[in-house]
Amino acid sequence: MNASTGSTAASASTSVGGTSVKDAQLEELSRSFAFTTRLDDIIAWGRKNSLWPMPYGTACCGIELMSVMGPKYDLARFGAEVVRFSPRQADLLIVAGTITEKMAPILVHIYQQMLDPKYVISMGACASSGGFYRAYHVLQGIDKVIPVDVFVPGCPPTPEAVLDGVLALQRLIATHQPRPWKDNWKAPDYAQLG
């Protein structure tokens, strides 16, 4: 459960628990109250079906990502067609392509500008691990600098695989999966926002 779903649950429980009952046991009981879990689910349902992706296409995978958005594969069918090029308006960062050492600080910066709740899909071998570029100028996986929710394998992944990745993320949102990689993430030292 991430930060904002947590706060919704809390406010719901006080409004229910606001009827003079202060008993710890009841408090406990109210957490499992049908209404609160439902609200969470509704929010998750809305969230998962209206992801606004920011495509961070840097290389070949970015070209394949165009196909995912394009007419044949049509990401719109899964509610994620509102492509935003401003990180502040997006809640899903799709990193599609090689991230070089030179690009890494910029990627972190972009990620930091996104508002919670936010998710990251790493598309392709390069973004996930450096791919077949075990090379002096290539970051060996974006999870070294930002938290990743879904890794999509392939070089480039087929559009079907990317859709599958989006669906996997949707499941993750729907089932309120804990995301320790995100919760425990610390921005690299250089990227501490003053």
Add this chain to the structure above:
Amino acid sequence: MHSLDNLKKELSSVVKATTFSQYKFSESLGHGVLELPKEDIVPVIRFLRETGKFDFLMDVCGVDYPERQKRFDVVYHLFSSKTYQRLRIKVALAEGEEIDSITPFWKGANWFERETFDMFGIRFRGHPNLIKLLTHHQFVGHPLRKDYDADAQQHCDSALPIHFEPDPNYVEDGRSLVPLNIGPSHPATHGTLRVMVELDGEKIHRANVELGYLHRCFEKMAETHPYNQVIPYTDRLNYCSAPLNNVAYCKTVERLLGVEVPPKAQAMRIILSELARVIDHIVCIGANAVDLGALTTFFHLFTYREKVYTLFEKLCGARLTVALTRIGGMAQDAPPGWFNDVMQTVKEIRKGVDELDTLLSGNKIWIQRTQGVGAISADEAIAWGYTGPCLRAAGVSLDLRKADPYYMYGQLDFEVPIGSTGDVYDRYLVRVAEMRESLKIVEQVCKNIPEGDYTIRDRGIVLPEKKDVYGNIEGLMNHFMLIIKGLRPPVGEIYDATEGANGELGFYLVSDGSGRPYRLHVRPPCFAIYQSFSQQVTGGLVADVISVLGSMNLIAGELDR
């Protein structure tokens, strides 16, 4: 070669006799080679340029031979668009030695020299802005030196602030100018380009670009992989038209090996290349248009691109990065009926191109946003090293498929469309016309698919078929030997070029006779073109930046390598 003798005679009259005795003339696989001492590079280049013997500077790069006393070679490749001859000039330099920059003669030498400095630490005296080009600003060392480890990463923790090239003519006149940064993450920069401008209202006062955000070390990777394993890396140079890169690379190695691929392989290569050219132009025009607000074109064109990808997928299973060529031919034959599918798709795409023509060519908004924007004269374009559609849009009819026909291009019927002003609109028109020509080529080839094998069967070059590997001991042994020993071209070097979708795509390969390239340098067409960007947009409106950027068809993969 008589022209080399001529050159020798003429040069002997312009340079000092004492140094001329050190010149070495030779011929290598059809190209003239001239080795000379570093002091003479400027007079010789000046002579060749000013007499018009060679009008194009195609490439400058370095090679490192650590065991030699003069450790580095600086290698220049010149080309003449009149005689279609090529000349390679090599200059040996010891560590710490400087060489004169040739930027006064060809502006296009600028980035090539900067790259050579970045990769090898070779300094060019008199270069206007000799700073790093591809590696990040905190990177220490020169990665293409043989003593730099391929996987020694160095982290970067910041981006450079907005900066401009030093310009002696620049005057601070007290106006308040607004610096503006575009990219490297910006929807109109297609990947990883960074553009920095200084604005006076809407007008661009100064502009600069920064490269290297997608520097994936292609050349170092090539040095650490066997010849055939380099092919997938070439796919990822210009990933919008991957087969063109595969063909260009394999053709280079084959030429060094002295083999010719069978007619069927040639036919397949041509089909793949021309289809790739079509989709490359589709991406270029589609993206150019979408950046200027024409979303329909983008979606409409991409339907046809999908169709070509479907063809590629049928052929080999991959859509984008096909890697279907092998040194010596193709990896496999086309499945039954594939050529008919191609014919069918070509018909559909032709309709699509006609529709595109109707949608854009007469569209007022499109015309107003592109006509007169980014115009460039033929001479300027040549000085910068333009090739391909951008050069042809400026009125120079140069296409390697005609000029120096390889494979069956010589027997095919097609035109080389040219423009006149070199502006964004002409570039667009040239690309549309080229798509039609490419479709014509594909049809001609498809109608006449040669019989025979899809690859040569030389045991030292091509792996045996799987049925032989698993079916008999010879096949197994052959496979084993080739994998263990690797394909080994003879010692030597070669520069070979093909007509890529963006222009001349050249590979310079140095072989030391081992199983891996000693040095593989690629001359990416958009690299030379992009150099002129700052000059092209200065004085224009900020909105034109996007239109010019799109028309240059910059693919970060080949730009940064």
